Amino acid sequence: xxxxxxxxxxxxxxxxxxxxxxxxxxxxxxxxxxxxxxxxxxxxxxxxxxxxxxxxxxxxxxxxxxxxxxxxxxxxxxxxxxxxxxxxxxxxxxxxxxxxxxxxxxxxxxxxxxxxxxxxxxxxxxxxxxxxxxxxxxxxxxx
Numbered sequence: 001x002x003x004x005x006x007x008x009x010x011x012x013x014x015x016x017x018x019x020x021x022x023x024x025x026x027x028x029x030x031x032x033x034x035x036x037x038x039x040x041x042x043x044x045x046x047x048x049x050x051x052x053x054x055x056x057x058x059x060x061x062x063x064x065x066x067x068x069x070x071x072x073x074x075x076x077x078x079x080x081x082x083x084x085x086x087x088x089x090x091x092x093x094x095x096x097x098x099x100x101x102x103x104x105x106x107x108x109x110x111x112x113x114x115x116x117x118x119x120x121x122x123x124x125x126x127x128x129x130x131x132x133x134x135x136x137x138x139x140x141x142x143x
Contacts, residue, residue, distance in 0.1 A: 002068065003045045003070055004047065004048055004068075004069055004070055005045055005047055005048070005069065006050070006072045007033075007036055007047060007048070007072075007133065008052075008065075008074050008075070008076075009029070009051040009075045009077070010058055010078065011054075011077045011079065012053065013029060013051050014029055016029045016031075016032060016102075017029075023103050023108075024102050025102060027130060029051060032130050033049045035133065035134060036049055036134070037049070045137075045141060048065075048069075055079060058076065058079065059086060062074075062089040062090065062093070063089060063092070066089075067094045068095075069095050070095065070141075071098065071140035072095060073098050073100050073133060073136045073137070074098070074121075075101055080105070080117055081111055081114055081116070083116055086116065087116040087120065090117060090120040097120060097121045098123050098125065099121040099123070099124045099125070099126075100125045100136050101125070101126035102127075102128075102129050102132065103126065105126050
């Protein structure tokens with residue numbers, strides 16, 4: 001498990017490719033997962049890829065990965081800007097965390113400029129589409 005990177009995606013990311021493709025791109029969640037698996041394999045690590053529209057399920061995954069994962073990549077979607085509960089779960093992590101967003105959250109609505117995740121993350125990648133996930137995997141492997 002120590003060589004496993006967890007990728008956790010939040011609400012509405014199951015609609016990638018359908019929901020606002022001009023912002024989030026035309027590739028679906030399966031395509032994003034395939035890109036992440038390819039990047040992880042190229043770096044010699046395994047990957048666990050999850051998506052949920054339910055805050056509690058995301059928190060359960062964070063609890064499961066908090067000690068045993070190599071690192072966590074989190075795109076909490078809209079919960080990024082609203083969830084104190086996810087913030088509190090992240091405070092328990094014993095592994096590095098990278099926050100990723102497909103779009104540039106700072107070039108969007110004002111409410112998206114605040115993140116409850118960023119203060120707890122090793123790094124933040126936004127606005128680079130699916131490539132951001134690949135860069136996050138490389139960053140976790142490189143330490």
